[in-house]
Amino acid sequence: MNVMFTELKEFVLPKWEELPLKRMYGEEICTFVNQLMAPLHNEKIHLTPTMIQNYLKWNLLPPIKGRKYEREHLAWCICITLYKRILPIKDVAKGITLQQNFMNVAEAYDCLAEFINQGFRTMFNSLANNDGQIVLPNLPANVQYVSLALSAQTFVFQCFLDYIVQSGGVEAGGLLTSTLAKVE
Template sequence: MKDLDELIDSLKFEKQIQLEDMPSIDLYMDQVIQLFENTFGETRRNEEEKILTKTMINNYAKGNLFFPVKKKKYTRGHLILISLIYQLKGSLSITDIKGVLSGINARAVNGGLDLGEFYSAFLALSAENEREFRAEAGIRSSGAAREAGRLQGGDEELEKTLLIASLVNMSNMYRRLAEKLADELQKESLDALENK
């Protein structure tokens, strides 16, 4: 099997929009799309895959996934929230993302949260997650090799198939836990509204 570290390197997990990459001036939609294309373009699985489109941004705005845009310009806060949506949409539904980000949006609007600090915390966790993922992927790969070796006719194809199945299984467990936490967060928000 191809070297696992090389495969992980090719995924470009380190590609993130850093705070210093976000201009201090407000951007028009085309500029927002260009920023995302420049940052995440190398992470596409294929050329047809879209990173971010006008339709996506408009749907996020219509769905109230971030606070309202003024004069068709997107602030640094909008860029942070769109970046978080980009990360979350790989595993969560738009409804779940809206629920997860609603409290963040409200706090940002009323001045109760510095989005830059929140985003920096997210980026720190992302870097930590990448390091831990590398170690965990090695463990999953070793397990797949061990189990494939126990099979009659065990070869690289069976090993790779077992590794894929194991990784998807882990991904499903993480996604389901994230969904459960999103449900709890939404329930807590509704309870808080009802108690006002």
């Protein structure tokens, strides 16, 4: 099994409480987000200080106090970085605004992280059954969570599709081997 597959299998978004509480400069936010996203092996999933400045200008992020960002900014930067992979930035902004009508940033972040983590677990556990079929995740969600559930699943599917294409196909990517173990 290749390194890219192993790293993708180990990808987990941290919960809100696991995000650093300390205030960070923009470069530190970028380093954190980029290291978090590194197992996805996709140059389209990254963050730069210029992007953060643009997100502030476009009101995708709340205003900062001073020169350092808080946990809330970090969570939104993670979400925006993920969402940008599947939505145009103007739709990311609309989605964030709509989600804020239902819940605060900590709850929204935790829900998205859980949906993404569950989506990856379901896909990998389906592959571990080694019966030649992949069971697509079934994530029931009530109305206030539906956009998070749909975007999370779209992101997971996009990551798997990227992996299959980059590795040269399902067989070349190791998705049909019996060496897969279930993910807890």
